[in-house]
Amino acid sequence: MLDKMFRRLALRTANVAFIIVCLVYVVILFNQPYVGLSLKSIDGNWTVKFSDPHGEGYRLGIRAGDMVIKVNNDEPGKYPSTKKWGEAEGASTLTVKSPEMPMSVVQIENPPFTYTLLSELPMAALGVIFWLIGLVTVLKRPFLIKAHALFWLNWLAGLVIILAPVSSRGLVLARELEAIGFSLVPVLLVKFVSVFTNKVNRLNQLIIWVLGLISALVVTILVLNGLGVVIEVVEIRKLPLVNGLIGTVTVLGNLVWLIKLPADKPEKNQGAIVLAGLAMGLLPFVILTAVPILIDAPLIANPKVSALFIVIVPITLSYVVLNKSLPDGRMFLESLIISLVSGILTCVLFTYFLFLIGVIKDLNLETFLLWLSLTGMALVIFNLFKAFVDYAADKCVFTQGSCGIETKIVELHGNPSSMNEALIVEELVSQLGLEGAFVIAEDQKGWYTKSAAGRYLGNTTEQSIMEDYYRIAKNTGHSIECFSGNFPAELYIPFVSEEFTCGMFLGHRRSYIKFKANEVLLLTTACYQLGQRLQVIHLMKQLSREINVMEKKSRETQRRSQGLEVINRLLFSNLEEEKKVLAREIHDGSLQIGLDLNRRMKELITNFSSESNSFQAISVMQDMIEDLNYELRSICSNLRPSSLRDLGLIPAVEVMFEQIMQKELLVIVLEVMGMSREARFKEDIELVAFRFLQEGINNVIKHSGSSRVNVTISLVNQKIEMIMKDSGKGFDPQEIADWSLTGHHFGIIGMKERIESLGGEFSITSKIGQGVMLKASILI
């Protein structure tokens, strides 16, 4: 935690310091001219060893070999800058004696603002870019050690680059800081490389130690020097150089080691890319600046310009750190080396040719390098243009073509799926930019569909040709086929799964779009996916059809059962109605006739003497009529007791119970609670209640073997509650469920049905040997 906080704090401080240094530097830069003279005291005379062409001294005509007599009108040995570093930075006047020239006093002035700006901007920009790249890297990957190492490296490198011009102007501490920074750069570089290789290398650690020691030594010397202890300070400059040399060798060694790793290690590729980046960044500097200096030729380009290419190095490093999946580094290196070698060879030939035709007078390395750099620049420019034009053409001109098939396939799959085959095929056509497609799909159960899109739409002749082909191809097990010549389509792709077959024809023979060989695989994949999609859609449709059918069936069943229920109820109420009608018909018709007949017969009998034969015959007849009437009456009473209608539930029940008690060896104890004998209810309620008691008593008589039944009729909470209890055999209540199926005890089932149809409740409780209790309650 603390470590993290410290790291964050350090990061912020570093950035703030960098910005402050930049600002200070800019301010100073514009107020302090660069003299650019390197002096050496020879026998007390300060001779100019080197005059920087960019310095003010050079501009004012001071050249190497001149003697500086006075600095600021005083002995040069007394001027601090001259004394310490052998320079004349910060001086305002110089008294110079050139050979064969009179002594002259030159006034050193600030160069114009724009001049300073233009001459210092490239390096300043380079420094800032270094720092920014490091910052961006660490912000993007804040938890990556590599990123942090890179940031510190870039920060220091940027600082050193920015400090360089200030240091050359001999400002307070700038030179010291520059020296320290420069000596520290290799330390951070090696540190970065060792982190970068993901391996704690002992050699690397040791080198870091050594480099650190050297840096510390530099710092110590500088501090001592600052305190007044005189050491041969010019030599200090060599220490950072030593550091730099060691650092460079270490880095190169590490990179070589990385590249020699087996191919499956990602570090190998990273190493290759870093090496390629280094080569690209440093090559221009080598060609344009280093080599000419070495061969003592005039510089081809300002070193500040060639140094700008170095920016490629931090960019490469940042890229490698930021990205996980990298392009093949070997390819880069390879093409780089090939380009370089072929460029050098081409340039040799070219230069020789130019020499032969007389454009070049002298054939030397200097001219060759010039032409090489020109060729290189031309190549770079050519490639840049090529890449740009390629991109532009890709974007604008050929979008209609099949070049973007990959992206189109991606788009295709992103689209919301539709359930219509034809629409899907159309979608495929429009998304892939084809001119036509024809898709046939079928399953083993005989389902068959074809969908055409684009040019095939409505073209039945071509469709039938393709259908014929599909049938043959299906039977012969043909696979993907590219057609040529007269066949309508360009490509045939079959999709076969267990129960689903699909044939897809793509493209059109008169289409300007022709498939490339490398696109066939991609199209095949797309078509397989299309096939799967069609299959899934087909299955879904099938399922939904089945679900629909089932739903319809279940609805029908439900309706039927509801109908049955209604019929059931109607049946019972109709039954009652029929009974009622029948009872009335018998009562009002035959019974009345019978009664009248009986009355007349009785009247007739009185006119005969009891001895006559006719009397006997007539009295037999009268007796028979009496029998007939008796039967008719009991039929009527059984069908629908008129007492129920005329007198109400309780009297009717009493009459019924009395009749039963007369006919059966059964005692019925009736208890009526909560209502009077005369209480009347709706006709159907009375009837159902009456039938319940009738049926219950009949069951007791038939099945229970009980000689006593207790019946309670009570009116509670607007409900007629009836309880009938016997003390007979009883039964297993689990049998009840089977009764309706087997047709047994249909009376009880009917009772239940009728009571429930009035919104009442019905229950049977029984145990074997403990009698039966019937319970019914009907809302009045």
Add this chain to the structure above:
Amino acid sequence: MASSLEESLRVVVVDDHTLFAEGTVSLLSSESYISVVGTAKNGSECLKLVQTKHPDVVLLDINLPDFSGTDLIEKIKGIAPNVKIIMLTGQSPEGYVNASLNKGANGFLLKDCTKSEMTAAILQVSSSSGQYYFSQNMAPYLRSVIVGEEMRTNTMESKKISGTFLTPKEQEIIELIAQGLRNKEIAAALEIKNRTVDFHVSNILSKLGAKSRLEAVLIYTKDQGMGDRIS
């Protein structure tokens, strides 16, 4: 209403069975002291007739399409409190007898009763004695009325001497009842008609003062035991 023999009795016949009503009218027409002043097919016609014709006696069918016979009694009495009402019933009159008498009916006739019975009933109810008249054949049906209400003490007496009251046929039948036979089974065993058995059983029950078959059996077997011991 006091009525003399010289003046004929005004009778209204109420029956929705036209044929039967005509029969009744023709039977009564031969009697000089009875004049049928009107016939009605239903309750409302009957009430109009009672209002307009001022009958002495109403022969009222118990089963009418618009009113239940018992309800109509109250209405008639409401219009003409002195009119006598004789109920006619084609069905077994159980349950109705009490209800009708309570409402104010004066007599009860079975529809197949003879002419003489009918005229006797008319004469009796319209006489000043105010006696109720019941059809002869109604004896079994009247049992509940008699047993249940008025003649309780009598039945208690009759019960004691029940054994001697029963005819040989009835004794034969109650023996079979005690064995648990049903009426149809008894009819088959004795080779007599169902109606005859029913009639006998009704008589037995009323003679023994029993409301149920089981009670009758218990009374009979108890008496038999007593009788056996006595004899």
